[in-house]
């Protein structure tokens with residue numbers, strides 16, 4: 001699905017290569033964390049996959065295509081098969097939630113009827129049903145990131161690239177985003193995520209590729225974050241250490257891969273997202289469960305308990321009739337970070353041809 005062969009990237013005017021003879025193979029359906037200290041080359045790696053940049057030497061294949069053979073004119077078409085999520089959301093400030101997501105489909109020529117079905121379905125999946133008419137500045141940070149994820153998956157990409165998608169979010173909101181990405185991966189979409197979030201990486205036990213000064217220094221099938229960003233526990237006060245351990249336990253409960261409940265959630269989420277390999281079906285599951293409900297409810301009760309570090313997380317408690325759990329309704333107001341310009345469309349693999357309005361259907 002993604003293949004780097006002896007890839008080196010050296011930016012103009014720099015002495016050391018940002019990436020140095022990288023070999024990397026990521027198969028269809030994998031969830032891969034790319035970790036490493038600041039400046040180790042994570043974003044460079046994602047930019048090369050997205051064909052935003054070209055390697056100085058070496059070969060890159062993505063989704064069966066040799067990127068060196070794609071002409072600049074064809075790059076937007078290539079990018080349509082990739083979903084991208086960034087730390088700063090990059091929503092269009094002057095468009096509603098609906099229109100931000102619809103924009104992706106509109107510029108690639110999907111019919112109005114298709115858009116008016118696919119967008120609400122995708123918004124429901126990410127827990128934003130009912131917020132279609134809001135503008136980005138009327139949303140919390142977590143909600144904005146969910147809009148960005150909806151925009152990234154609405155075109156059913158085979159690969160989702162996420163560059164620090166939780167970097168601007170509080171821990172609880174980040175956890176919701178991680179669960180969403182995990183569920184998207186469970187549907188068959190390959191997810192590659194660059195992150196500094198040690199706790200999530202440690203607990204999710206997915207493949208971890210660690211970069212150091214542009215070199216792959218570790219590639220673990222079920223790895224942890226490693227020492228690159230660990231907080232030395234000895235430097236914490238007793239209270240600090242207890243709080244840290246408690247929040248880790250909360251996250252572990254919510255994401256641990258060996259918990260049967262999580263498997264069931266994955267299955268439910270995969271059902272909600274569709275079974276077609278590599279693609280996400282925007283229809284709800286047969287049981288009518290939206291993705292947000294399928295993956296989030298148990299977490300809400302754990303998080304509520306996180307305030308008391310001496311209390312173990314309670315058992316799961318379903319909240320009858322509750323479509324979107326409290327956890328998915330973050331009340332933290334965040335600084336809205338939006339992209340205003342047309343370069344945004346190009347980066348997302350969209351042409352910036354015409355930009356008519358697509359009205360919300362509800």
Ligand SMILES: Nc1ncnc2c1ncn2[C@@H]1O[C@H](COP(=O)(O)OP(=O)(O)OP(=O)(O)O)[C@@H](O)[C@H]1O
Pocket residue numbers: 011012014018036037038039040041042043044045
């Ligand atoms: N456009 C550029 N021109 C010159 N040097 C660059 C450019 N982009 C990145 N670099 C350099 O390449 C190296 C890798 O940067 P990159 O952004 O890939 O790291 P990163 O691991 O994503 O870092 P961070 O975690 O801080 O986002 C760094 O030394 C950086 O300064």
